[in-house]
Amino acid sequence: xxxxxxxxxxxxxxxxxxxxxxxxxxxxxxxxxxxxxxxxxxxxxxxxxxxxxxxxxxxxxxxxxxxxxxxxxxxxxxxxxxxxxxxxxxxxxxxxxxxxxxxxxxxxxxxxxxxxxxxxxxxxxxxxxxxxxxxxxxxxxxxxxxxxxxxxxxxxxxxxxxxxxxxxxxxxxxxxxxxxxxxxxxxxxxxxxxxxxxxxxxxxxxxxxxxxxxxxxxxxxxxxxxxxxxxxxxxxxxxxxxxxxxxxxxxxxx
Numbered sequence: 001x002x003x004x005x006x007x008x009x010x011x012x013x014x015x016x017x018x019x020x021x022x023x024x025x026x027x028x029x030x031x032x033x034x035x036x037x038x039x040x041x042x043x044x045x046x047x048x049x050x051x052x053x054x055x056x057x058x059x060x061x062x063x064x065x066x067x068x069x070x071x072x073x074x075x076x077x078x079x080x081x082x083x084x085x086x087x088x089x090x091x092x093x094x095x096x097x098x099x100x101x102x103x104x105x106x107x108x109x110x111x112x113x114x115x116x117x118x119x120x121x122x123x124x125x126x127x128x129x130x131x132x133x134x135x136x137x138x139x140x141x142x143x144x145x146x147x148x149x150x151x152x153x154x155x156x157x158x159x160x161x162x163x164x165x166x167x168x169x170x171x172x173x174x175x176x177x178x179x180x181x182x183x184x185x186x187x188x189x190x191x192x193x194x195x196x197x198x199x200x201x202x203x204x205x206x207x208x209x210x211x212x213x214x215x216x217x218x219x220x221x222x223x224x225x226x227x228x229x230x231x232x233x234x235x236x237x238x239x240x241x242x243x244x245x246x247x248x249x250x251x252x253x254x
Contacts, residue, residue, distance in 0.1 A: 011040035021062035029226035039233030061091035076109035202237035223252035
């Protein structure tokens, strides 16, 4: 079974308008798309870091406070700088983004801008049409990008019912990092797992200035359906370059 389409959605810095993006998120999920939601008031660096670590096909940005031409262009530029220019960027902003603005944004590398009056179904259909066929993506040398795409390879192997064959590099890395600690957190929904993990991350970053930490966050979902993966929106302390985070849907497996 093919993996669901994965996209990241976010609202830019100095913008707290999240009702529109939340409505769009729910529509995407209804169409079988997995949505990693980053929340509002997000810097370019936060969005690009999250998109790379989540290995999404595209980033959807909802912008209502102006400054969209430069903001979208910066996201495209930073993706390219980090070797992830195969991650597409699309978005909208109601009446704040004019048709002339959209033309400028497309010249700067933005895929598509949705205007006021575009139906939710049209948006979902666009995402499914343009990002539904996952291209073979090379594992890059940049650490976060390489790890993110390796995790995707593992998910793809699992979806086919097979076993992933680790590369020599992966085997060497596993041997080298045997001292790494692995800690699991479980509990019912609303128990405070995300808050606890984020507080532990804060203390880890404060006490250790060099070591990195990785978080694999699981949310329940049904096979063949979408999912809202929203832990990143609440894990404030984990928005750091020393934290690698991957949001994973269970896809009926747990």
